[in-house]
Amino acid sequence: MISPNWTMSSKLKIMLSMVLLSLYTFSLVSSHQHHPLDPLTRSEFTLVRTIVQKSYPSLIHNLTFQYVGLDEPNKPRVLAWLSNPASKPPPRRAFVITRLSKKSHEIVVDLSTRSIVSDVVYDGNGYPLLTIAEQSAAITLPQTYEPFIESVKKRGLNLSDVVCSTFTVGWFGEVKISARVLKLQCFYTDHGTVNLYVRPVEGITLVVDLDEMKIVEYYDRFRAPVPKAEGTEYRASKLKPPFGPHLNGAAFLQPDGPGFKIDGHTVSWANWVFHVGYDVRAGPIISTASIYDLEKQTYRRVLYRGFISELFVPYMDPTEEWYYKTFLDCGEYGFGQSAVSLEPFADCPSNAVFLDAYYAGADGLPVKIHNAFCIFERYAGNIMWRHTESGIPNEVIREVRPEVTLVVRMVATVGNYDNILDWELKPSGSIKFGVGLTGMLEVKGVTYTHTDQIKEDVYGTLLADNTIGVYHDHFLTYHLDLDVDGEPNSFLKKKLEKIQVTDRHNSPRKSYWTTVSETAKTESDARVQLGLMQSELAVVNTNKKTKLGNNVGYRLIPWSAAHPLLSYDDYPQIRGAFTKNDVWVTPYNKSEKWAGGLYVDQNHGDDTLATWSHRNRDIENKDIVLWYTIGFHHVPCQEDFPVMPTLSAGFELRPTNFFESNPVLKTKAPKHVDWSNCTATTQQ
Ligand SMILES: *[C@@H]1O[C@H](CO)[C@@H](O)[C@H](O)[C@H]1NC(C)=O
Ligand SMILES: *[C@@H]1O[C@H](CO)[C@@H](O)[C@H](O)[C@H]1NC(C)=O
Ligand SMILES: *[C@@H]1O[C@H](CO)[C@@H](O)[C@H](O)[C@H]1NC(C)=O
Ligand SMILES: *[C@@H]1O[C@H](CO)[C@@H](O)[C@H](O)[C@H]1NC(C)=O
Ligand SMILES: [Cu+2]
Numbered sequence: 295m296i297s298p299n300w301t302m303s304s305k306l307k308i309m310l311s312m313v314l315l316s317l318y319t320f321s322l323v324s325s326h327q328h329h330p331l332d333p334l335t336r337s338e339f340t341l342v343r344t345i346v347q348k349s350y351p352s353l354i355h356n357l358t359f360q361y362v363g364l365d366e367p368n369k370p371r372v373l374a375w376l377s378n379p380a381s382k383p384p385p386r387r388a389f390v391i392t393r394l395s396k397k398s399h400e401i402v403v404d405l406s407t408r409s410i411v412s413d414v415v416y417d418g419n420g421y422p423l424l425t426i427a428e429q430s431a432a433i434t435l436p437q438t439y440e441p442f443i444e445s446v447k448k449r450g451l452n453l454s455d456v457v458c459s460t461f462t463v464g465w466f467g468e469v470k471i472s473a474r475v476l477k478l479q480c481f482y483t484d485h486g487t488v489n490l491y492v493r494p495v496e497g498i499t500l501v502v503d504l505d506e507m508k509i510v511e512y513y514d515r516f517r518a519p520v521p522k523a524e525g526t527e528y529r530a531s532k533l534k535p536p537f538g539p540h541l542n543g544a545a546f547l548q549p550d551g552p553g554f555k556i557d558g559h560t561v562s563w564a565n566w567v568f569h570v571g572y573d574v575r576a577g578p579i580i581s582t583a584s585i586y587d588l589e590k591q592t593y594r595r596v597l598y599r600g601f602i603s604e605l606f607v608p609y610m611d612p613t614e615e616w617y618y619k620t621f622l623d624c625g626e627y628g629f630g631q632s633a634v635s636l637e638p639f640a641d642c643p644s645n646a647v648f649l650d651a652y653y654a655g656a657d658g659l660p661v662k663i664h665n666a667f668c669i670f671e672r673y674a675g676n677i678m679w680r681h682t683e684s685g686i687p688n689e690v691i692r693e694v695r696p697e698v699t700l701v702v703r704m705v706a707t708v709g710n711y712d713n714i715l716d717w718e719l720k721p722s723g724s725i726k727f728g729v730g731l732t733g734m735l736e737v738k739g740v741t742y743t744h745t746d747q748i749k750e751d752v753y754g755t756l757l758a759d760n761t762i763g764v765y766h767d768h769f770l771t772y773h774l775d776l777d778v779d780g781e782p783n784s785f786l787k788k789k790l791e792k793i794q795v796t797d798r799h800n801s802p803r804k805s806y807w808t809t810v811s812e813t814a815k816t817e818s819d820a821r822v823q824l825g826l827m828q829s830e831l832a833v834v835n836t837n838k839k840t841k842l843g844n845n846v847g848y849r850l851i852p853w854s855a856a857h858p859l860l861s862y863d864d865y866p867q868i869r870g871a872f873t874k875n876d877v878w879v880t881p882y883n884k885s886e887k888w889a890g891g892l893y894v895d896q897n898h899g900d901d902t903l904a905t906w907s908h909r910n911r912d913i914e915n916k917d918i919v920l921w922y923t924i925g926f927h928h929v930p931c932q933e934d935f936p937v938m939p940t941l942s943a944g945f946e947l948r949p950t951n952f953f954e955s956n957p958v959l960k961t962k963a964p965k966h967v968d969w970s971n972c973t974a975t976t977q978q
Contacts, residue, residue: 330372330384331581331599332559333572334364336652336660342388342403343658349410350394357394360422362654363573365389365402366884369598369781369917376582387411391422396474396505398422398893420897421474423575423628424460424504427656432476432502433458435509445498445514455484456495459709462627463501464620465896466865472896474504477618482520489526489936491710491734492761496520499615515614518739521761526936545644546673547967552645553671554700561669563700564721565957567593570667570702574653575888576601577629578667578704580717583725589954595777596848597725597947602629602715603773603903603921604890606870608860610765611738611753619736619766620866623708625894628653629715632706633666642668642703666704673698678722678958695963699726710734713770714940722958723949727924729770730940735930738762755930763930767856769873771889771903774920775882778952779838779846781917785814785879786847787822788830815914817907820879824855831877832950833920844951851946852876856925869897871904873923878907882917889921 334342342362347354366372367384375383390401398421402411436442436458446453458480478500481490496518501511527533554563559570568583579601584593602624609619623629631653636642651666678697684690702717714730735757742748743759754764776783788809795803809830814820822831834847855876860867862874872878872889880886880903888894891901899905903921924943933939949957 327379327558328383328386329559329569329582330367330375331364331569331571331579333579334362334388334652334654336662338386338388338405339652339654339658339660341405341408342390343654345403345408345410346390346392346401346658349413353394357392358425358428358656359390359654359658360393360398360425360656361389361391361574362658363389363575364571368884369882372582373781391416393422393474393505416893418893419465419471419900420891420893421895422893423631424462424476424626424895425656426631428504428507429460429476431507432460432504433478435502435507436478436480436500439500439509439512441512441514442498442500442509446495449495449517449520451482451495451520452484455482456480457483457490458500459490461619462621462895464618464866465869465898466618473506473510474896475510476502476504478502479615485523487523487526489523489528489734492526492737492758492936493521493523494737494739496615496739513614518741519760521737521739522759525758528937546671547969548645548671549967550965552647553698554647554669556647556649556669561700561702563671563719564698565723566700566719566721568597568719570649570669572630572633572651572653572666573601574630575624575628576603577624577633577706578602578702578715578717580702583719585723585957587953588957588960594779594952596723598775598777598781600717600725600772600774602770603888604771604872604894605629605713606767606769606771606873606890607711608767608866608870609736609753610767613753616738616753616764620869621708622869622890622894623706625888625890625892627708629706629708629713632708633663634705634707634712635663635665636668636703636705638665641705643670643672646670668701668703670701670703671698672701672718673964678720678961679956695958695961698964707733710736716944721961722956723952725947726944727772727946728942728944729924730942731768731926731928732938732940734937735763735934736766737935738764755932757930757932757935761935763934765930766928767858768926768928769856769858769870769923770925771872771921771923773887773889774922774947775917776833776848776920776947777917778833778848779835781882782837782915783833783835783918784845784914784916785820785918785920786832786834786845787812787814787819787827788832790828790830813914814879816910816912817878817880818910820877820913821875821907822877823857823874824852824876825857830950833879833918834950836915840951840954842954846952847950848947848952849950850877850920850922851948852922853924853943853945856927858925859927865899868899869894869902871899872902872921873925874904876923876925878903878921879913880906880919880921881911881913882919886919 365387371384386405388403398416458478461477480495482493497516499513503510565586569581571579581599583597605623607621646668648665649667651663655661676697678695680694682692706713712733716728718726754762757763832847832849834845838846889903
């Protein structure tokens with residue numbers, strides 16, 4: 295296998311890659327040695343199930359698997375293996391959360407000894423990830439529930455056209471730990487319409503106890519018109535002309551095939567080598583990413599492990615039917631569990647390679663998500679670097695390097711919303727994190743058909759007849775365990791400060807700015823609200839310097855920031871407290887992975903990134919984790935209806951004094967591919 299051997303000599307590397315090249319044709323499915331961070335395989339899930347069920351022989355049918363994932367080996371063990379892949383890998387272990395007799399069990403399973411290492415009942419607040427099976431069971435309950443049937447009839451609707459959807463209930467200050475419940479709200483799909491989310495049946499809320507799997511509360515408080523089906527269609531096969539705007543076909547042609555190799559879960563491309571993992575909760579996990587330094591002739595470590603830790607989506611309607619909609623999608627619904635099969639040539643370009651993913655269903659059996667990931671090289675007409683020099687008499691110099699990057703993509707569709715998650719690696723050493731929001735808005739049915747009729751706060755925008763798109767936020771919090779040239783790293787704030795020129799004799803200027811560096815000593819120094827301060831933020835390794843003496847580092851390049859606007863003592867914001875700052879830094883701790891806590895559903899916000907950071911631990915010259923939140927305040931508009939064009943955001947990690955000079959100076963432009971009929975006529 296390709297090992298991200300961070301100290302491998304280049305000679306050995308070439309030999310290895312020759313071997314790999316010959317393996318490539320079947321390497322996607324070849325049996326390979328496990329990378330210690332490989333996600334659990336199909337057979338490992340089955341084995342976990344057998345081992346866990348064996349310890350509860352009489353209760354097999356009552357035991358559900360809420361979470362099953364790799365129990366990440368200790369970091370020193372993983373690093374030791376990476377520097378010597380011939381050595382014994384750390385033991386393969388699974389971390390399991392089950393529900394059994396109304397209790398959550400945390401079970402660690404050792405796959406090599408086929409034994410249970412520990413089995414502990416969790417008795418704090420909050421509940422584990424919801425399974426698809428229990429949500430599917432819950433949404434069928436209303437169909438046979440008399441009061442619901444009556445409510446539907448009273449509204450003149452057809453029961454068989456009503457479909458319900460599951461909503462986590464949040465937490466609103468209750469001291470007593472409540473039952474494990476979900477709310478259901480329902481939608482209408484008559485006349486064959488499929489855009490159910492824009493057709494809510496307002497006024498009805500059902501509460502389902504998931505451990506009992508029965509309806510425990512029922513409310514029918516008011517009626518509002520169900521928004522019409524008209525104009526809600528989005529299937530190309532059903533839409534009627536006129537169509538447009540017209541787009542010509544386009545493709546990225548690679549006559550020599552893709553420029554990357556995949557062995558097991560390890561991808562090597564250009565100067566990068568990294569591991570692509572998957573978790574039912576986080577979705578994609580990029581680990582042990584290293585970049586080859588042409589000058590040093592060795593791979594250098596950049597990122598140990600990065601993933602989306604939590605997603606917080608609070609809606610801004612405080613009324614009875616809406617106030618509780620304050621979702622934490624990763625910990626409640628699972629980003630990985632919500633991964634959808636990607637469509638070749640549409641979700642990903644023609645040169646993409648697809649990978650499947652597996653997770654454990656509620657019964658513990660492996661469930662396959664076909665084409666859950668795609669990996670492709672992207673040439674989007676961008677420029678890596680260029681210069682035209684016309685300052686030399688009688689000579690024009692023009693040097694341009696087109697930019698080709700590598701993208702790893704997954705799409706998590708959590709109910710109405712589709713989240714496109716991109717990891718983009720650049721030969722220049724940058725890692726770009728992209729998020730695209732698309733899909734359906736969550737809307738509310740109202741009597742209004744024109745803004746002139748609205749005299750009250752409707753908590754959103756009128757998007758169509760009887761349809762309000764409710765205001766809300768999306769906050770995606772990334773866990774980024776950077777190991778820039780090794781584990782001991784520091785968080786550096788280079789503040790840009792204005793200096794008044796006092797010596798007016800020597801300069802006509804009144805002011806300029808300069809940088810004032812500040813290394814964060816403890817966690818409180820590293821809580822940053824962007825926009826309030828002009829600064830450059832970087833993770834640096836003060837033990838490793840360039841020849842010129844600068845600390846090697848990686849800079850965080852944020853895009854626009856969106857701060858939470860809820861008051862800090864509001865219950866949803868207590869649970870989503872990890873969004874209070876755009877940036878946090880914590881010392882590495884294997885168990886501090888989930889920014890909203892391990893148990894998120896109905897939790898009280900007492901196990902969040904904010905509570906961990908409150909310990910104010912030392913973070914200088916330590917193994918540290920950078921947390922960054924991409925935020926959106928979403929004020930819906932008519933263009934978001936009936937399906938929303940992708941809204942994008944992201945951020946970048948970019949080398950800063952990591953290399954001695956531009957690492958892509960000597961990158962040659964990719965071979966020009968001559969494709970007849972492809973050249974634009976105006977360019978001839
Ligand atoms: C286990 O499940 C069975 C059938 O699903 C049920 O009859 C039984 O009461 C359950 N036992 C417990 C202890 O929950
Ligand atoms: C209700 O739906 C069923 C099944 O699609 C259909 O046969 C029936 O005609 C519908 N009734 C009304 C009143 O729309
Ligand atoms: C690691 O994190 C857990 C959970 O926050 C905490 O209980 C534990 O004390 C931490 N360990 C260290 C060494 O800080
Ligand atoms: C390319 O264009 C020529 C005419 O300009 C046409 O005959 C040919 O079919 C085209 N080829 C493709 C692959 O479209
Ligand atoms: Cu939105």
